[in-house]
Amino acid sequence: MQSGIAWVMAVLRSTLKAVRFWRPVVSRSLFRLSLDRWTVRSPSMSAYVIFQGDVTDEALYEEYKQLASSTVAAHGGSYIVRGGPWISLEGAEPASRTVVIRFDSIEAARTWYDSPQYEAARPIRQAASVGALYIVEA
The missing domain is CATH 3.30.70.100 (Alpha-Beta Plaits)
Known part of the structure; x- marks a missing residue:
């Protein structure tokens, strides 16, 4: 039982590290995508x-x-x-x-x-x- 809890905690710690590492990259990419959405002309514009x-x-x-x-x-x-x-x-x-x-x-x-x-x-x-x-x- 103790080893199961330790395993879950290890997975959570590694997931949090991954989230902390990738968050700035994902945020910049989403920002870039949102800018592209406004600058690229679409055939369905008002x-x-x-x-x-x-x-x-x-x-x-x-x-x-x-x-x-x-x-x-x-x-x-x-x-x-x-x-x-x-x-x-x-x-x-x-x-x-x-x-x-x-x-x-x-x-x-x-x-x-x-x-x-x-x-x-x-x-x-x-x-x-x-x-x-x-x-x-x-």
Whole structure:
């Protein structure tokens, strides 16, 4: 019985020594892996459709918002920013309206933009506002 306990204690001591020896190596490797995860571009990265502009016709823009909302939801997008207040920190004053829509990928954002549903809403936005619309991968 005594020899069994001594054997277990010896195994535990050697395991603890191994853990103490390998812990820094494993920690550095995991840290390196986590950095690689953020720096390597993946085909499944999120994409954001951003509109920055000035609304010239509020009534027409409201009509556009109704049409566009349903198309965004139908293509798996979600609004992150929808024309809320802003604070200028540096540079020129931004446009009066900023809209940010999140999609799962650039492909999903392009599919939404090129869809027949949004194609019907696009001319209304162009008539009701002046600005830029672009996609950013994140």
